[in-house]
Amino acid sequence: MRLRNKPWADDFMRENDHIVVQKPFECKENWKSIFENKENPLHLEIGSGKGQFIAGMGKQHPDINFVGIERVKSVIVGALKKVMDSEAKNVRLVNEDAEDLRDLFAANEVDHIYLNFSDPWPKNRHEKRRLTYHTFLEQYEGVLVPGGEVTLKTDNRGLFEYSLMSFSQYGMLIEDVSVDLHADEDPLNVPTEYEEKFSAKGQPIYRCTAKFRT
Numbered sequence: 564m565r566l567r568n569k570p571w572a573d574d575f576m577r578e579n580d581h582i583v584v585q586k587p588f589e590c591k592e593n594w595k596s597i598f599e600n601k602e603n604p605l606h607l608e609i610g611s612g613k614g615q616f617i618a619g620m621g622k623q624h625p626d627i628n629f630v631g632i633e634r635v636k637s638v639i640v641g642a643l644k645k646v647m648d649s650e651a652k653n654v655r656l657v658n659e660d661a662e663d664l665r666d667l668f669a670a671n672e673v674d675h676i677y678l679n680f681s682d683p684w685p686k687n688r689h690e691k692r693r694l695t696y697h698t699f700l701e702q703y704e705g706v707l708v709p710g711g712e713v714t715l716k717t718d719n720r721g722l723f724e725y726s727l728m729s730f731s732q733y734g735m736l737i738e739d740v741s742v743d744l745h746a747d748e749d750p751l752n753v754p755t756e757y758e759e760k761f762s763a764k765g766q767p768i769y770r771c772t773a774k775f776r777t
C-alpha cells in the first residue's frame with residue numbers, strides 16, 4: 564500500500580469524531596453505548612485499510628455494529644471517507660495499533676473478528692507476528708463472546724494453511740472453508756480493496772471461519 568503523508572488527516576479525523584473514536588481505550592466495556600442501537604452484536608475488523616469492507620458490511624448489515632481498527636493515519640482517512648459516503652450509521656473507526664485487543668475491549672464484548680488480507684509474514688522467524696499465531700488467538704478469545712468467531716480472507720496460500728492449522732491446534736472449530744471464494748459466488752461477500760486487486764490478477768481468494776469452543 565503506497566503511503567502518502569496527509570497533514571490534514573488529524574483534523575479530518577477530529578472533525579468526524581462521530582465515526583473516528585477519539586479516545587478508544589475509554590470505550591472498553593462500553594462500546595455498545597457509542598452506537599445508536601446498543602443491543603446489536605459488535606463485529607470487529609483488524610487492519611481495515613481503506614475501508615471498503617467495513618463500509619460495505621455496515622451498509623449490508625444495519626443490524627450489526629462494526630468497529631474497524633487501522634493503525635496508519637494516512638490509510639484510515641480513506642476508510643473514513645468510504646464510511647461517510649456509505650451513510651452507514653453503524654460503523655466506527657479506531658486509529659490504533661491492535662497490538663493487544665484486550666486493552667481496547669472487555670471480555671465478551673465482541674461477537675466476530677475479521678482478518679482481511681493481513682500481512683502473511685512468510686519467514687519462519689516472523690511466525691509470532693502472524694495475526695493467527697496462538698498468542699493472537701488468546702487475545703481474540705479474551706474479548707469474544709463464548710463461541711465467538713474469526714473470519715480470515717487472504718490471497719496467501721501459506722498464511723491460509725498456517726491459519727487453518729493454528730485454529731485447529733487451538734481447539735477452534737473450522738466452520739466454513741473456501742479455496743476459491745469468487746468461484747463460489749457468495750452473494751453476501753463484501754470484497755476488500757486488496758481482494759479486488761489480487762482477484763483481478765487471477766489469484767484465488769481463500770476464506771475460512773473458525774469458532775471458539777464454548
Ligand code: SAM
Nearest residue numbers: 610611612633634635660661679680755756757
Ligand atoms: N484489509 C485491507 C484490505 O484487505 O484491503 C487492508 C489490507 S493491508 C495488507 C493490511 C492493513 O492492516 C494495513 O493497512 C495495515 O496498516 C493494517 N494493520 C496491520 N497490522 C495492524 C495492527 N496491529 N493494528 C492495526 N492495523 C494493522
